[in-house]
Amino acid sequence: MGIISVENLTKYYGDFLAVDHISFEVRKGEFFGLLGPNGAGKTTTIRILTGLLKPTSGTVHVMGIDVVKNPVDVKKQIGIISETANPYLEMSAWENLMFAGSLHDMPKEEREKQAENLLKLLGIYARRNEKVENFSKGLRKRVTIAMALIHDPPILFLDEPTVGLDVQSARMIREFLRRLNERGTTIFLTTHYIEEADILCDRVAIIKNGKLVALDSPENLKAANKEEKIVEVSFNKHIAGIEKELAKLPTVSKTEKFGDKIRLYTSNPSVIIGEISKIAETKNLRIISINTLAPTLEDTFVKLTGLSSLDMERMEQIGRLRKMKMKGM
Amino acid sequence: MMSDLRKAIQIARKDTKIYYFSAPTVMMGLLFPVLMFLTFWIGRGLSISEALPGLSALTVFFSGSSIGVTTLALERTKGTFDTQLAMPVSLLTIALGKTIASFSYGLVITIIPVGILALVSQCQIMNPGLFLVSIAFSALASAGLGMVLSATAKHVHEAMTPLNLIRIPMMFISGLFTPIANLPIFIQGIAYIMPLTHCVSSLQYAILGSGNIQTFFINLGVLILYAVLFLIIAAKRLEKSLE
Numbered sequence: 001m002g003i004i005s006v007e008n009l010t011k012y013y014g015d016f017l018a019v020d021h022i023s024f025e026v027r028k029g030e031f032f033g034l035l036g037p038n039g040a041g042k043t044t045t046i047r048i049l050t051g052l053l054k055p056t057s058g059t060v061h062v063m064g065i066d067v068v069k070n071p072v073d074v075k076k077q078i079g080i081i082s083e084t085a086n087p088y089l090e091m092s093a094w095e096n097l098m099f100a101g102s103l104h105d106m107p108k109e110e111r112e113k114q115a116e117n118l119l120k121l122l123g124i125y126a127r128r129n130e131k132v133e134n135f136s137k138g139l140r141k142r143v144t145i146a147m148a149l150i151h152d153p154p155i156l157f158l159d160e161p162t163v164g165l166d167v168q169s170a171r172m173i174r175e176f177l178r179r180l181n182e183r184g185t186t187i188f189l190t191t192h193y194i195e196e197a198d199i200l201c202d203r204v205a206i207i208k209n210g211k212l213v214a215l216d217s218p219e220n221l222k223a224a225n226k227e228e229k230i231v232e233v234s235f236n237k238h239i240a241g242i243e244k245e246l247a248k249l250p251t252v253s254k255t256e257k258f259g260d261k262i263r264l265y266t267s268n269p270s271v272i273i274g275e276i277s278k279i280a281e282t283k284n285l286r287i288i289s290i291n292t293l294a295p296t297l298e299d300t301f302v303k304l305t306g307l308s309s310l311d312m313e314r315m316e317q318i319g320r321l322r323k324m325k326m327k328g329m
Numbered sequence: 330m331m332s333d334l335r336k337a338i339q340i341a342r343k344d345t346k347i348y349y350f351s352a353p354t355v356m357m358g359l360l361f362p363v364l365m366f367l368t369f370w371i372g373r374g375l376s377i378s379e380a381l382p383g384l385s386a387l388t389v390f391f392s393g394s395s396i397g398v399t400t401l402a403l404e405r406t407k408g409t410f411d412t413q414l415a416m417p418v419s420l421l422t423i424a425l426g427k428t429i430a431s432f433s434y435g436l437v438i439t440i441i442p443v444g445i446l447a448l449v450s451q452c453q454i455m456n457p458g459l460f461l462v463s464i465a466f467s468a469l470a471s472a473g474l475g476m477v478l479s480a481t482a483k484h485v486h487e488a489m490t491p492l493n494l495i496r497i498p499m500m501f502i503s504g505l506f507t508p509i510a511n512l513p514i515f516i517q518g519i520a521y522i523m524p525l526t527h528c529v530s531s532l533q534y535a536i537l538g539s540g541n542i543q544t545f546f547i548n549l550g551v552l553i554l555y556a557v558l559f560l561i562i563a564a565k566r567l568e569k570s571l572e
Contacts, residue, residue, distance in 0.1 A: 050415070052414055052571065053572070054571075054572065072417045072419055073417075075415065075417035075418075076417040079415075080415035081415075084408045084411050085408055085409075085412045085415060086409055086411075086412060087409070088347060088409050088412075090346075091343075091346070091347065100412075100416060102336070103336050103413075103416035103417065103418055104417060105332055105335065144412065147412065148415065
């Protein structure tokens with residue numbers, strides 16, 4: 001049995017099926033990613049896995065403990081960072097950590113030692129006595145992470161940890177998580193950032209409409225798409241209808257405009273490169289660059305879900321606006 | 330069990346620090362009993378000692394339920410409730426922690442001004458020990474009522490509106506302004522199932538000596554029964570709110 005074991009997990013909200021009989025295991029020490037578009041069932045799944053929500057049916061075991069029957073015992077073994085969780089703004093970073101430690105029944109000395117270590121690692125020790133209300137969103141997230149790790153749990157669950165953060169904070173958090181995983185902590189991450197899952201995760205599960213549609217390492221998922229290659233070309237000028245013309249080339253399944261470049265999806269790039277040169281010549285175009293690209297995790301994701309990362313970003317933004325509206329913010 | 334109690338006390342300490350020691354809350358807490366007293370006392374030709382049970386009952390009942398009812402909704406809005414849920418604490422422990430904070434606030438906010446008033450007016454409280462016990466049990470029941478109504482509230486008004494819909498009519502049929510015996514029979518029936526009625530009755534015995542000790546203990550029994558019942562209902566409603 002894996003350190004996290006999920007069998008036939010199902011969750012209905014009324015008549016709506018949010019999670020549809022999913023089963024998977026997470027291995028000890030693994031960095032596991034649950035990737036999917038907004039509304040796919042990521043947050044519902046992680047909330048059930050962490051004992052914050054009861055499933056309609058199915059079982060979840062974390063470190064051999066039944067989450068539905070013993071949610072408090074499971075929470076002693078894990079750290080949870082949910083997307084909507086915040087530290088107490090009215091308290092200092094230090095007070096927030098002391099509070100979290102006290103709810104884990106940690107002796108004062110141990111709490112203080114661990115809090116000092118974590119705040120130093122996360123680069124906020126110097127500001128430990130400041131009220132969190134003065135912190136930026138990125139710094140607040142770091143406090144939330146420190147609170148979740150105060151008891152040094154062997155497993156950490158994170159729900160969209162870098163959403164809405166500036167580039168520097170997101171990078172810092174990713175680096176911190178990578179180091180934590182290297183040290184042996186099992187990490188379960190939900191994200192809609194495909195690149196984030198690609199660079200961090202040992203294995204990725206892709207979820208769509210509550211169903212698992214793929215589960216493998218990022219490289220294996222990319223390789224599953226290997227029959228399709230991408231030829232990326234840019235010309236010295238843009239001519240109307242050039243994409244349509246390129247799409248008519250033999251073995252090209254589709255074309256996409258990527259800034260000033262055009263991507264052609266094909267099973268035979270060497271033939272296509274020759275064909276592109278011919279078209280450029282007849283249209284009096286000069287090729288600025290032409291490259292053959294291996295399929296990315298995003299390509300696999302698009303193939304499986306029918307959504308690009310841009311679509312996902314838009315959906316997440318709409319989702320966030322809805323959540324803010326619901327909270328009356 | 331002891332661990333749960335320790336955790337509940339930590340939650341209560343945190344709530345007290347964040348919500349109950351804020352300047353507006355303390356101001357409201359101190360101002361409220363004064364206004365209540367004036368409302369209750371002016372124009373009724375009562376002596377201070379006669380007014381004291383009513384003042385104490387209103388203060389403990391309103392202060393015990395007012396602030397606690399807002400904290401859960403505020404924490405939901407701010408995302409700190411999720412932070413708390415991530416910790417190894419049961420929903421009953423969270424409800425207990427919040428009830429302890431409301432209870433402590435109700436206790437302090439009632440005892441200080443009532444104590445000062447009793448000292449200044451040299452009004453005699455017949456049994457100070459029973460007075461304290463009565464205030465404590467009443468604070469616990471009113472804190473529990475606040476928890477029940479706030480358990481599923483996402484916004485403060487969602488908890489405050491039903492609380493006032495319950496508290497305000499309760500004031501008029503609890504024997505505070507009119508003796509219960511003078512009320513229509515069916516209202517008397519309702520009055521006896523209201524926690525405020527038992528709070529008023531127990532305080533009248535502790536301060537004025539009216540009634541008898543058996544009724545006093547029945548009142549305490551009803552108040553503690555309400556406190557336990559409210560706590561269990563609050564935990565169940567909290568669980569339902571997470572579905």
